[in-house]
Amino acid sequence: MSYESATPGALGGHRRGRLYGRLDCPAALRAIAKGGYVTQRVFFADERTAIAAGFRPCAVCMPQEYAAWRQPDQRTVS
Template sequence: MYRHITLGETTQERKRKLGSLIRSGAIKLAGYKKAGIYGLLSCSSGKRMKIENRVFFKDTKEAIGSGYRPCGHCLPKEYKLWKAGLY
């Protein structure tokens, strides 16, 4: 079971908390709720998502455990392994 982090009530609180978690290394990956895809925080595909469709993970194990698959754009090696059923 994975714990969910409460970011705050207002947009400003959420941005501040999220930034702090990213800087501390507690969050390393981001996902897209609608498609069930996760990738690097720096992924150009991920940066185009609306904030309400984003989720965040501390690591690959958490993302995979939550039912997400690797992004073919920013994680091509992991995507190929997932596609081959090796993840």
């Protein structure tokens, strides 16, 4: 579900790929330049909102966040 907002997004995402990243992400900018990314583009106010929407961080522009997302849960059930 999408919501329009008067506040500009701080992060961009790809609806189909379910990923989000910085607005200056080199991978996203390359895809946009090719023209195939724009129709699936979404924006988020912050990282928490993107995660709550079920999106994951971009490996290119947010490598630390992506690495943390990829880490398996280290907790053990007692």
